Amino acid sequence: MLRNRQLRNMLLIMILLSIVGAIIIYYMHPMAGIISFIMMCLLALCSILYTFQRYREIEKLSSYLRTISTGNYSLDIRDNEEGELSIIKNEIYKVTLMLTKQGEFLKKEKEQLADSLSDISHQLKTPLTSMMIMIDLLSDANLKPDKRIEFTKNIEIQLERMEWLLTSLLKLSKIDAGTVTFKKEKVFVSELIQKSLEPLFIPIEIKDQELKIEGNPDIGFYGDLNWTSEAVINIIKNCIEHTHNGGIISIFYKDNPIYTEICIGDNGSGIGKEDLPYIFKRFYKGKNASEESIGIGLAMAWSIIKIQNGDISVTSHKNRGTQFHIKFYKQIS
Incomplete structure (x- = not known):
């Protein structure tokens, strides 16, 4: 504690003022001078003890920070008392919690x-x-x-x-x-569907599947046409692969004040209940997946839709087909 030069100077000034004050009072009244000197010494002692206590608390904080620097975030130094040290303790605890979460995330x-x-x-x-x-x-x-x-x-x-x-x-x-910049342009769903179907017409024709599209051509949302098309292509492709020859691929879209919804479905083999929670997970292949399936198309679709303030869900019934529901939520201005 006494290594602190400012503290040493403060103590020296306090002692000198106490001595000078006591001498002046002593010449005015000897007994009063003695009492005042004793009181000044007691005040100086209290100040020293209080400062010593603060230094102990600061040392605890320093020790806590050293512990944090080693990667141990388990200590809890929260303090409900008033004072600047208590505020510092609570702020350090908040930083510790943040570091803990960042560590878990990393x-x-x-x-x-x-x-x-x-x-x-x-x-x-x-x-x-x-x-x-x-x-x-x-x-x-x-x-x-x-x-x-x-x-x-x-x-x-x-x-x-x-x-x-x-x-x-x-x-x-x-x-x-986060290196991809998604555009915020008016995308008409009819144009999006047409663009997404272009590379898939041949697989649909080969399997002699029927394509049904229904929706108002004026319906649209704000997003990135090219990237959203990537997502829709992968979803439709999944439906084509899991639908038998002569099956039906249906696309329906609608609009309401909250979101624009695109429903893509088929009447194929369906997805098992045990697979439904994982179909958007990368490299996941369900029981009905084909040998050529890699398990990345739906994961990419999920990422593209989510990053554009959208949501995607799926419902499926065995041997009755699968329906993907894409929703693009509208921005509140």
Whole structure:
């Protein structure tokens, strides 16, 4: 405590003033001078004890901060008393809580990153292994021409699958990192549906599926047409894949004062109850998922819709079909 120069100067001034004051009073009245000197000494002692106590509290705070710096956030120093030290204690406790939450969030992020890397490695390992085997077979000079064409075609399919996976992961990583700027423009749902269906007309035609679209062409919302189209494509694609030949893909959209809703459904095999809570989770593949499914399309759709003040939910019944409900909430001006 006495290492503090300001405190030493204060004590020195207090002592000098006490001595000078006591001497002056002593010349005026000896007994009063003695009493005043004693009282001044007691006041100085009380001041020293009070300062010493404050230094002990400050030392506790310093020790607490050192503990925090080691990563231990379990201590609780909340103080309901009045005073500046109590305020500092409570503020430090608030910072500790914030650091605790940030630490938990960072830990969770690391775990998710590790899981994602593991999933990506697994997703890439299968097509790579398959291609290596086929390339080895293609090196055989005695391989029949029809088999050579078949293996070459399979390698092309695997490469396209890997390209789609890596492109999708890149888009998702940009969304997660917040580096994507989503536009806030008027998007007409009819235009969005038309744009989303363009790359899917051939798969629909191949499976001889019926396409039903219903909605007011004037209905729209504020968002990003291109990115929202990415989400809708993945949802419709999921419906096409899980609907039998000759099935029905239905798209219905409507509007109300609170949100614009787009309903995309099918009359396919449906999604099992045990799978419903996880279908928007990355790399999750339900029991009815096809072998080509990677489990990233619906996760991307969920991220794109959520970041645009939207929501997506799903209802499904076995062998009766699945319905995706997309809602874009309106901004209150």
